[in-house]
Amino acid sequence: MRLTALATHVPDGRIDAEQIIRDAGGTPSEARVFERLFGLGQVAGCSRLETRFDQFMRIMEDLEAQNADAPPPDTLIHVRGLPMRDGVSGAVMPRLRREFSFLSQVQQKFDLDQTNCAGLIWALELARTLLRAGRARVVAVVAGDGHERLRLADRYVPGSTLMGDAFCGLLLMADRSAPADAGLHIGPISLACHPRFSFGYRGTSAQMGTFFAAHGQIVCKTLQELGFDWDCRSALLPHNVNRLAWHSFCAETGISADRVRLGLLPDIGHCYTVDPFLLLKQELINPTSSLNNDPTTSATLMSVGMGGYAAGCQVRAAAVPPYFPNLQRSGSHALSA
Structure with missing residues (x-):
């Protein structure tokens, strides 16, 4: 796709x-x-x-x-x-x-x-x-x-x-319908629901604490299902839950912190559903991003929602950049880097 x-x-x-x-x-x-x-x-x-x-x-x-x-x-x-x-x-x-x-x-x-x-x-x-x-x-x-x-x-x-x-x-x-040089290829997708967190927003303080404590474990499971490369330099584009959660994740897994893109977090907060895609746009308009400079590189989008819903996917270049010729001028509001 x-x-x-x-x-x-x-x-x-x-x-x-x-x-x-x-x-x-x-x-x-x-x-x-x-x-x-x-x-x-x-x-x-x-x-x-x-x-x-x-x-x-x-x-x-x-x-x-x-x-x-x-x-x-x-x-x-x-x-x-x-x-x-x-x-x-x-x-x-x-x-x-x-x-x-x-x-x-x-x-x-x-x-x-x-x-x-x-x-x-x-x-x-x-x-x-x-x-x-x-x-x-x-x-x-x-x-x-x-x-x-x-x-x-x-x-x-x-x-x-x-x-x-x-x-x-x-x-x-569909890949077969798109022009050969158009856009990005959507690779593996991982979807999961963890029923023990079905209380969602309505959990007690203890229940919510259990959910937050499991964040890193949920992320790891999703990334493993995607075949995430822990040792390369490709970007992880996460939901902006908070800085502490992702810094803890990096400390627990050994992943380099500069692979986890948190640049939008202090400016715009955590935006339902769209965070990883806002960060994907940032990668695409960043001339130094590996996604723009190495056609073999993928980026991984990742989000964990209340209720225990988790999802991730990988994207990679379909051809050499620019993947979206109009992307630089599109959108009336620039995002902070």
Whole structure:
């Protein structure tokens, strides 16, 4: 399967960690400790003057620009980390299909909203299944969540993370249908659910502690299923749960810390489902990235969601760069390196 277009959007707004934690009943000192320990000083936040339709319109415009010479999608997969109903302005995806010509050929739509932060990689497996079965030709996947209708406190997961807002779009085609030099090849995909963590967000403090303590073990199991090369220099593009979790993972496994990309974490926080793909875009626009300089190199995307859902996949070059000729100019908001 080929990833032929990648679009991302991170809102301009930022919300300080202290503001969020105080809204959840925490003290300024708790916020300072949290920031120092977990490396989360602020998160990206949508403006209350914009809707989720506005966010996804940007994604669609970007995907269309990158797909100018290819067939439009006939299948749409919508991924959310928050299983929350749309606002009073109406359901976002039906409106996009009505108002955006790029989606006029869509014949089928799927929703994934139960696998939390692992959802976008689960959507890759669904797309691969549809393409292999001949039930789809071009699959568009859109993902992302905004918290603008929720309390600030709802962004806070004590002892773990702060949630930010960001959005992502993908176009996927079967290898046999994609131009030989188009995009990135999606390699192995690993999906798993660990039922002992089915309490999700509703666990007790002790249960949540058990889940957080198992993070490294879950990641290791997923990487082993992918055939991850522990000794090479390829990048690991993780969900931005927090700095401590990934530093502990590096210490426990011996993997070099500079292979785990955490550059977006202090700026935008942990964004449901889309973190690894935001980091993938960073790799693709970074001229020194091994993904851009060695066609044999793969990058590994990894996410662990509440409820024990885990997912990972590997991507590699289909040809020499540039894989997405329009990627440098696509998207209205640059991401921090």
